[in-house]
């Protein structure tokens with residue numbers, strides 16, 4: 001097997017933050033090399049160096065036998081180095097087809113005609129032929145991720161660099177991404193694939209490299225890498241979810257120590273009754289009712305497009321419902337302004353970890369404490385979130401735009417906690433986070449929960465949702481199709497509920 005890329009002893013520092021410390025590895029022609037590693041390990045920085053966006057302080061990059069240190073970004077693209085971005089970057093006002101075409105025109109200097117002819121083939125390859133004329137801005141997460149890969153493929157890469165395509169997708173959607181990557185490999189593309197979704201590494205890569213603190217930890221067969229004590233120590237923690245991928249139903253899920261009976265009615269903190277929400281002509285939420293008990297952790301499980309974010313946004317006053325009521329601590333908050341709702345003690349971490357990029361980490365956190373009640377407690381809260389996420393303390397004076405994907409997610413959660421709320425609504429809390437950090441965050445949430453904070457969690461990962469919550473709701477196409485105490489629901493009940501209904505819808 002011949003070598004396509006060799007990275008030798010790569011180092012880079014930002015100020016006194018030495019991010020890469022002599023990273024070395026090679027990728028063979030037509031191989032899929034997976035890369036895992038803690039948040040902030042330097043994975044995205046590595047891709048930025050390979051594509052020429054960043055210049056390393058030392059080390060060599062040998063591509064097709066040539067040192068490309070001095071090769072410009074655009075020349076590297078013409079040499080066949082293509083990439084996707086951790087946050088999809090399609091042109092939202094253009095159609096799916098036009099976006100793919102641009103990949104060919106800009107990435108490979110094709111004429112519009114040539115690029116257009118290639119675009120339809122790529123749309124078939126990424127399973128989006130039926131979405132050809134939709135505007136990219138109207139796509140759901142899976143399609144945005146597929147399109148991102150499609151645009152990169154349109155530049156006919158010899159080496160494709162993928163930065164987190166599977167985060168936030170359901171298990172079956174992850175499989176469709178794996179299929180697309182495998183398809184690209186079959187066509188002869190060599191791929192470097194960064195992910196925190198371990199299923200992709202096990203099912204989609206030939207070798208997996210674990211990077212931590214800017215150095216190689218181990219590289220080899222994906223299963224062996226996942227099983228290695230070094231990788232458990234720096235990345236996986238005790239997380240074993242990856243071990244039973246595809247193993248089917250398990251009924252032994254129980255949240256430790258919380259199999260108590262539901263508290264009586266007067267403990268209700270938030271009550272949603274008969275909620276209907278429309279997006280234009282489309283009804284996104286149908287007659288949803290939920291009762292959230294004070295001091296509980298409640299999870300809402302459902303595929304992308306199930307209406308979870310719409311539901312949460314409606315609770316927060318971002319959307320106005322067409323019918324139904326939302327009552328918080330006995331007050332009707334239906335249709336109230338978001339600021340008034342926040343003032344009552346509801347905080348939300350928005351999906352996609354939105355942070356203020358031009359503000360420092362501390363400034364971002366203080367934005368969370370702008371309401372009078374939170375302002376009073378801000379010193380104490382700041383200490384609490386810094387203890388929860390030590391990396392935010394380390395980076396407290398840095399601009400949020402320099403944070404890694406996972407660090408931004410941490411900042412977004414921390415900002416919600418800064419509001420000193422009564423309930424925190426977390427939309428996709430584990431997206432983009434290393435398994436060890438996810439465990440850590442859930443442990444911290446449990447601590448906060450024990451101190452009385454109520455949580456509403458939206459998660460894709462069924463097993464994790466059930467394990468960490470008291471009560472669960474399963475949503476399909478805007479409706480609640482199953483609910484119950486998490487300790488009494490099994491993963492198979494939940495998957496049957498949402499796949500069963502999807503099948504006949």
Ligand SMILES: Nc1ncnc2c1ncn2[C@@H]1O[C@H](COP(=O)(O)OP(=O)(O)OP(=O)(O)O)[C@@H](O)[C@H]1O
Nearest residue numbers: 014019039040041042043044045402403404405406
């Ligand atoms: N332009 C920059 N200026 C300063 N620091 C930076 C810059 N880009 C990245 N960093 C820092 O470099 C480290 C590595 O970041 P990187 O984005 O590569 O992490 P990552 O491994 O991709 O993590 P994640 O899995 O969370 O996406 C982080 O601590 C980040 O804050």
Ligand SMILES: [Mg+2]
Nearest residue numbers: 043044404405
């Ligand atoms: Mg990254």
